Amino acid sequence: MQYSQLKSKAYTLKDEPDYKANERAMRILCDQLQAKLRDATGEGLAKDVERHLARGQLLARSRLDLILDQDSPFLELLPLAGLNMDGMTLGGSVVGGIGLVNGIECMITANIPTYAGGASNEISVQKSLRLNAIAVENRLPTITFTQSAGANLGQQSRVFHAGGAMFRNLAIKSKLNIPTCCVVFGSSTAGGAYTPGMSDYVIMVKDQAQVFLGGPPLVKMATGEIVNAESLGGATMHSRKSGLADQLALNEIEGIRMAREWVLSLAWEKAGKIPQRVLSNTGVEMPVYDSESILGVVQANIRIPMDAREIIAHLVDGSRFLDFKPLYGTNLITGWAYIYGFHVGIIANDSVFFPEEANKATQFIQLCNMRNAPILFLSNITGFMVGKEYEEAGIIKAGARFINAVSNSCVPHITVVIGASYGAGNYAMSGRAYAPRFLFSWPNSKCSVMGPEQLTGVMEIVIRDAAANAKGNIDEDQLSQRLSVFRNAVNSEQDVYYTSARMLDDGVIDPRQTRDVVGMCLEICYGSEVKGGNFNGVSRM
Known part of the structure; x- marks a missing residue:
């Protein structure tokens, strides 16, 4: 098996209008973050x-x-x-x-x-x-x-x-x-x-x-x-x-x-065994792509898809990554890499979860536990796919296996929310309720049960169906005003600074600092023994 070097478009696209516009937008978000941190x-x-x-x-x-x-x-x-x-x-x-x-x-x-x-x-x-x-x-x-x-x-x-x-x-x-x-x-x-x-x-x-x-x-x-x-x-x-x-x-x-x-x-010693690769600094490489260029590949607008491999290429040693099941469940990226010499499993997503992505993640988490490899979750997820076809395909069972694996995994989890973090996708990607060792957010990220437009749309359908069942009339102006208030509230409550204020993460970080923050967290995790374990509990087949 070979750790292949990931190719990023960061340098080839840097003169493109879309890249420049996105980079400017991300710089504004990062400047706003620095202003808030100075206030703190x-x-x-x-x-x-x-x-x-x-x-x-x-x-x-x-x-x-x-x-x-x-x-x-x-x-x-x-x-x-x-x-x-x-x-x-x-x-x-x-x-x-x-x-x-x-x-x-x-x-x-x-x-x-x-x-x-x-x-x-x-x-x-x-x-x-x-x-x-x-x-x-x-x-x-x-x-x-x-x-x-x-x-x-x-x-x-x-x-x-x-x-x-x-x-x-x-x-x-x-x-x-x-x-x-x-x-x-x-x-x-x-x-x-x-x-x-x-x-x-x-x-x-x-x-x-x-x-x-x-x-x-x-x-x-x-x-x-x-x-x-x-x-x-x-x-x-x-x-x-x-x-x-x-x-x-x-x-x-x-x-x-x-x-x-x-x-x-104290003559203090860590309980975890630091990998020899870290102690000797052997093979520790900087990523091929500098930290500044990450701002052009991250999407300031989370509605626009972004390629998670681009992010991984900016974080891992030598930009080298060993893909696991790259042709199966392609909306989820799983694989192994090194960060400052620490061997890690990485789970990152580009889009919604189907049963295949959930099955892939479950097996990968088990493998990381067998290898005693900490897991880095790069979370940009709108949730699990809904609809009759997917319910019949067992999306609930597949998602439950995924969440079971996350819940019972014994190796350290470090989560970085790099975009959306909605619904059960937040749970599967080791959100706050799933007790990762550390959880950080990027300044472009959002976290909620679902996006404000989707949540408001569901609310409107429920209200109209209830009125129809009661054979009542709807005051359209009043409904519009009510939905507008609701949409604004959801939009405010999904904001990264709203959630960070309520300690739903451990801090908002500049994307350019992610490699250093994750590397330090990995070092800290070895203060206790880093050891995987067998999973317990019923997992529906």
């Missing part, structure tokens, strides 16, 4: 930032910069969580991602204290839970920078109930031997106190960090005792008397240095 790096109002800096404290992102190795990549996750959502802060008042600390991949999270004192809102909790899930699944040591006023009391019902899992998860990590370190930089009260309380290792900054379940006002109200914050829960007290702090740092810089030393002391 903000840390509150200028007056709050100035007050924080005047206290001699570092900003959350500055703390992150200092903990990372020099020139370490940092894969920020869920940066647009909460975008344009009422009562939520952009990013959920938390920065989180994966980077290298003394050569070890770590999950690093930081409260943003310049947003309402670092108080947790609903998005903060949901984002923290997702970051924890990624850390557990990939067996990543975790460093948490804490400075939090606890729960946002205005959202207490949405924070309190789900938020308790954050502390439970710390206990579970400890049981799983996934180390956790908490560096406390400022006041951390109520729920904020349980993060250091439940972490394996705690560092507190002298004359700055304070940890208590109830602050001085609450203590006075509850007991009548008058006490100041430092003696109640200061870093020195917790280092000398309560024993909550394992180390006392003289300042923030020293606290961060101590956290780096803690990572070094």
Whole structure:
């Protein structure tokens, strides 16, 4: 079997009007993405930032910069969580991602204290839970920078109930031997106190960090005792008397240095065996086609078909790809390639699924599990084919086998939504509900039960049929207005920034960065053992 070099039209078409127009449209979408990501790096109002800096404290992102190795990549996750959502802060008042600390991949999270004192809102909790899930699944040591006023009391019902899992998860990590370190930089009260309380290792900054379940006002109200914050829960007290702090740092810089030393002391090793090809860098090639040219082959308008092989050619080592069943179920592309030396199975689609595509995918997923090969899903799918002919051909059974395989596959899945992601096609291509290790979206992508025109058309048919059955009349103007409102709502809710704000992906990425992001994710996946397994459960024949 030979890994053949894929041929892309990226260079031969670059002077064609359609290619140029599409490239311009994609650049606009990428520029819009970069603007939103820049907004997400903000840390509150200028007056709050100035007050924080005047206290001699570092900003959350500055703390992150200092903990990372020099020139370490940092894969920020869920940066647009909460975008344009009422009562939520952009990013959920938390920065989180994966980077290298003394050569070890770590999950690093930081409260943003310049947003309402670092108080947790609903998005903060949901984002923290997702970051924890990624850390557990990939067996990543975790460093948490804490400075939090606890729960946002205005959202207490949405924070309190789900938020308790954050502390439970710390206990579970400890049981799983996934180390956790908490560096406390400022006041951390109520729920904020349980993060250091439940972490394996705690560092507190002298004359700055304070940890208590109830602050001085609450203590006075509850007991009548008058006490100041430092003696109640200061870093020195917790280092000398309560024993909550394992180390006392003289300042923030020293606290961060101590956290780096803690990572070094772990003598940490991955549970997964990194392929020799990666360790030796043998055979790792850049794609034949540069990352810039991918913008001309991606379709800014998802209604226009695009050839997924063009995308694969821009992502894989040497643009080499071993096709599996290239003449069968041709709307689905399956095959093997290398990305930064990691062997991966790739499942990509060009159009709607028929039974043949579903059968092909099911067998391919089984083969990837036999080879212990992670699977990269490149999702651009409108769904499974409908109609009498296809129902008789068993489209439901074939689709069920496909979804069964995705559900029970044991190798890591990484999903990138490169266009449409509609209906059961989203499920089959390892959408959010199917728990891929990582899921990213491109800025042109859309995700919904179906497209707004199709969904509105179905709604109209249902309304007209109901009226006919009831022998009633339809007010055409009223129906038109109702359908217009519905269509606009669906169009808004399928937008990539709507779904990313609600954490239905782990981030929106520039198509030109896809190879690097996927390569880093593959490296991270080997933090735990990468091993396929036999499938369980009934699969209809």
